Amino acid sequence: MALDILKNPVLLIAVPLLLAFLAVFLKKIDKALLWIAAVANAASAVLLAVVYQGMTVVELGGFKPPFGISLVLDEYSLIGVVVLNVLFALILLLSGKLVKQYATVLLVALAALNGIILTGDLFNLFVFLEIAAIAAYIFTAMDKGFKHSFNYLVVGTLGSGLYLFGIILLYNIFGSLNMFDIRAQLQAIGGAGAETLTLPLVMIFTGLSVEAKLMPFGGWVKGVLHKANSLVGTMIVSGYALAVLLAVGRLMDTVFQMTDAVLIAFTAVAVGTLIFAEASAFSKKNLREILLFSSVAQAGLVVLLFLYGLTVPAVLVLVNNVVSKFVLFTVAGRLAHALETDDIGELKGVFVKVPLVGVGFTVAVMSLIGLPLFFGFVAKINALVGLFNAGNVWLPLIILVMAVVEGAYFVRILTTLWNTGEEGEVSSRDNLKAFNLDGMKGLGVVSVGIAIVIVALGILPVLNIKQFFSVDFMTFVQQLLGGM
Amino acid sequence: MIQYVSIALMLVGIYGLLTQKNVIKLIVSLNIFEVGINVFIISVGYVSGGIAPILTSQNNTSALLYVDPLPQALVLTSIVIGVGVTALALAFARRMHKQYGTYNLDEMEGE
Numbered sequence: 290m291a292l293d294i295l296k297n298p299v300l301l302i303a304v305p306l307l308l309a310f311l312a313v314f315l316k317k318i319d320k321a322l323l324w325i326a327a328v329a330n331a332a333s334a335v336l337l338a339v340v341y342q343g344m345t346v347v348e349l350g351g352f353k354p355p356f357g358i359s360l361v362l363d364e365y366s367l368i369g370v371v372v373l374n375v376l377f378a379l380i381l382l383l384s385g386k387l388v389k390q391y392a393t394v395l396l397v398a399l400a401a402l403n404g405i406i407l408t409g410d411l412f413n414l415f416v417f418l419e420i421a422a423i424a425a426y427i428f429t430a431m432d433k434g435f436k437h438s439f440n441y442l443v444v445g446t447l448g449s450g451l452y453l454f455g456i457i458l459l460y461n462i463f464g465s466l467n468m469f470d471i472r473a474q475l476q477a478i479g480g481a482g483a484e485t486l487t488l489p490l491v492m493i494f495t496g497l498s499v500e501a502k503l504m505p506f507g508g509w510v511k512g513v514l515h516k517a518n519s520l521v522g523t524m525i526v527s528g529y530a531l532a533v534l535l536a537v538g539r540l541m542d543t544v545f546q547m548t549d550a551v552l553i554a555f556t557a558v559a560v561g562t563l564i565f566a567e568a569s570a571f572s573k574k575n576l577r578e579i580l581l582f583s584s585v586a587q588a589g590l591v592v593l594l595f596l597y598g599l600t601v602p603a604v605l606v607l608v609n610n611v612v613s614k615f616v617l618f619t620v621a622g623r624l625a626h627a628l629e630t631d632d633i634g635e636l637k638g639v640f641v642k643v644p645l646v647g648v649g650f651t652v653a654v655m656s657l658i659g660l661p662l663f664f665g666f667v668a669k670i671n672a673l674v675g676l677f678n679a680g681n682v683w684l685p686l687i688i689l690v691m692a693v694v695e696g697a698y699f700v701r702i703l704t705t706l707w708n709t710g711e712e713g714e715v716s717s718r719d720n721l722k723a724f725n726l727d728g729m730k731g732l733g734v735v736s737v738g739i740a741i742v743i744v745a746l747g748i749l750p751v752l753n754i755k756q757f758f759s760v761d762f763m764t765f766v767q768q769l770l771g772g773m
Numbered sequence: 774m775i776q777y778v779s780i781a782l783m784l785v786g787i788y789g790l791l792t793q794k795n796v797i798k799l800i801v802s803l804n805i806f807e808v809g810i811n812v813f814i815i816s817v818g819y820v821s822g823g824i825a826p827i828l829t830s831q832n833n834t835s836a837l838l839y840v841d842p843l844p845q846a847l848v849l850t851s852i853v854i855g856v857g858v859t860a861l862a863l864a865f866a867r868r869m870h871k872q873y874g875t876y877n878l879d880e881m882e883g884e
Contacts, residue, residue, distance in 0.1 A: 412847055412850075416850060416854070419854045419858070423854075423858060423861060426861060426865075427861065430865065430868075433868075433872070435865050435868045435869045435872060436869055436872075436873075436878070436881055438865060439862065439865045439866070439869060442858065442862055442865065443799055443862075446803055446807075446858050446862075447787070447803070447806065450783075450806055450807060453810055453814075453851060454783075454810055454813065457813060457814050457817055457844070460843075460844075461817050466843075
């Protein structure tokens, strides 16, 4: 059938890459090409989801796995490509004018991010990571912040070098670069080789930590993002965070056979990132700085969940984070652009002027904290129950304490941005500053639209709670309530 | 033996990245680090006494001892990516020099 060709996930990579090459020669219509790629990719990702019938492995160049490169489309990567491509189209919609001469770079980034999510080959993942990273170095320098981008470039190249070193060691051990082939070999020897894998796994984890923004390897993120516009900001905290963390999760699912010592070391990095980043976010006064540290904290949380094998909760937390952060960072970037400041104190009562944007922002914040009735609650309760079921008490405790810290600074932001007067005063329109906010209508509509999706995804599982949550969850609740 | 050399090269590169303040020297350190990794990759595929993995009219059987061709293909990709990154880094260095009038990271004003 002629339509069958459209069901091939390789199009998600090939179409933007082809259009990127065309855009180099057809400079005049490069923005149109970017739009074609974004819409085509979003449509094709949704189509893949509609016709999805179980895991498919696409062989490239006719080599059967484990030889050659293969793309893997399963539930895991399907969620990834759908969220990524729809978000990319929305990012483009809300920051159209910022694209300027960066259309080619964004096309390359789109192709590489899809590749990161889909690939089943370790070296292919390295290539896509490098392509995505090079695109990121270029567009983060959009606002003349060459020093910060150079910093990112040096750390990023060092990180991918370490990742490459790690996978070559794995190739030396297993004679294969196919993730699923390595997993099969690991299962065949039944966990006997865990000690041998220590060095490659540490190298891979360290290398990926740079792009995944785990501390201390992700120190570049503050310089790059603290003054970023809405396009650069949302690309890094949504698109890149989603793709790279999904790749980390895929590797942990396939090749990470850890000894207890290695697991403790990786856990320490993830927990340290969570605590450090939440504490940093709490102490900041600028909206974009708070959001970027909150992103780092969420990356730590997601990696922590992946480390303990909680893939489904981790993906839920990750999707919740990137969707919420997309709204938050777009609003922050647009406000900063319109008012030339993102100091919270200067933005007092700004949402009274643009209530639609305010509602979208507020719902995204509520979901990010994980309040009930929002999607974030579903994600976080699954994560916590998963950790409890695995017999872990300390990690849920840390996550809950950090959620309180997160709640504290986000509620502070919300009260300031909605309240025109001083803290404790009755909010009155008389105190409202004369903000000059034009052209926020589109942003308002999109953010309210996303807010409706977030609330819908939060309420639907509650309506049929028994089907959604696992059986373990219900027994857990019953025990908690004393066998009611 | 060659693997110790490559690891030494990687360490030299990391040492340079940690100690140097000059943008150009940082890029050179990055390149030394990459060369170290590339040599390591090649060394993984080396087979003592092996010949080039190309079927010719003389070497027309798979029974001969060939070196592993895969690391050679990988290192080619890795070199190309390295060149791209280096070119981009040099472009950044030039723009930073235009902006600040210096290649020294410590002397660059502002945040």
